Amino acid sequence: KTWRRQMIDWIASIVGHCKLQPEVVSAAAYYMDVAVSSSYTCTGEICDTRSADTIAITPQQYSCLALTSLVLALKAFDSPHQRLLKLTALVGLGDGSFDVQDVEHMERQLLRVLKWRIHVPTPNCFVNQYLALMTDWKIDDDIFDHSCESDDESRDHDSSVFADHIRTLAEDAIIESIRNPNYVHCKPSKLAQAAIGVAIQQLSQGIDLRRPPSFASDSMALSAVSFHFFEDQIKAADGIDFDTLQAYAGQWKRIIALGDDVVSQATPMAADAPCDATGCHPPKAHAGQPSTPTQKTHDTSQQSPIQVVEYYEYET
Numbered sequence: 001k002t003w004r005r006q007m008i009d010w011i012a013s014i015v016g017h018c019k020l021q022p023e024v025v026s027a028a029a030y031y032m033d034v035a036v037s038s039s040y041t042c043t044g045e046i047c048d049t050r051s052a053d054t055i056a057i058t059p060q061q062y063s064c065l066a067l068t069s070l071v072l073a074l075k076a077f078d079s080p081h082q083r084l085l086k087l088t089a090l091v092g093l094g095d096g097s098f099d100v101q102d103v104e105h106m107e108r109q110l111l112r113v114l115k116w117r118i119h120v121p122t123p124n125c126f127v128n129q130y131l132a133l134m135t136d137w138k139i140d141d142d143i144f145d146h147s148c149e150s151d152d153e154s155r156d157h158d159s160s161v162f163a164d165h166i167r168t169l170a171e172d173a174i175i176e177s178i179r180n181p182n183y184v185h186c187k188p189s190k191l192a193q194a195a196i197g198v199a200i201q202q203l204s205q206g207i208d209l210r211r212p213p214s215f216a217s218d219s220m221a222l223s224a225v226s227f228h229f230f231e232d233q234i235k236a237a238d239g240i241d242f243d244t245l246q247a248y249a250g251q252w253k254r255i256i257a258l259g260d261d262v263v264s265q266a267t268p269m270a271a272d273a274p275c276d277a278t279g280c281h282p283p284k285a286h287a288g289q290p291s292t293p294t295q296k297t298h299d300t301s302q303q304s305p306i307q308v309v310e311y312y313e314y315e316t
Helices: 002-017 023-039 059-078 087-092 100-114 123-133 151-179 188-204 224-236 242-264
Strands: 293-297 310-314
Touching (some): 002 023, 002 059, 023 059, 023 100, 023 123, 059 100, 087 100, 123 151, 123 188, 151 188
Antiparallel strands (some): 293 310
């Protein structure tokens, strides 16, 4: 558990420092968990590395696995068409126990274990889709100074400001949940719903919105109270829930009503890039209700206590 937390913190620090997509952290953690889960079938000298469902990971290879997971997540979720970070530069951040060839070999093994299902649904993807659904705000015009904007432009700006802060706070909550191995078994949709609930709670407690949102910032880290609230939200969440989202929208409206000058000085941040169309299909709303995902869970009861190998196929 200590190793896992350290590796995720290391990946999150790189993503935050280089201003990469926060979704990369979620995907990289998933890849690591699947690899470690499959490696539990290997005991001592007995390990069937020819099987497509196993990968031999020794304690000495953990850092190489973490770096490989980061590289693969960057390809899938951040910059699929260009290399923003060179592999040689990333290898240089390691402890010297592996080189570029080792990372490439580990990547081939990881792809085999994942069965090339690298576009996994992340909590960040669900947060973006939930925020896209929560657009029916009624904002009081006298709170904001829109002398140079039309009504539509001002409303879009106000919603964008709050969406950015909700997204940032939710991303911080997601990072905390990923670091905790107790949440490995939770569905991404439930983590996303709980993260939005925590973000709404933190905004209602008076977080300074004059500061531009920043991913994984210390000032917006989860407090102990918020983390307990997050656990409560996890227990209550049940996937996609329109009633809960509408309740969040009502809380959002009340927060806006209390914002006054603080909100008027808030700085919007560019929204996250949409999820990859081939790997993260958003739920489609039909007659006011979203589509229901069908879950396909691989049996890992004989592999490891870490039950992580979950994939979701949305009905078409």
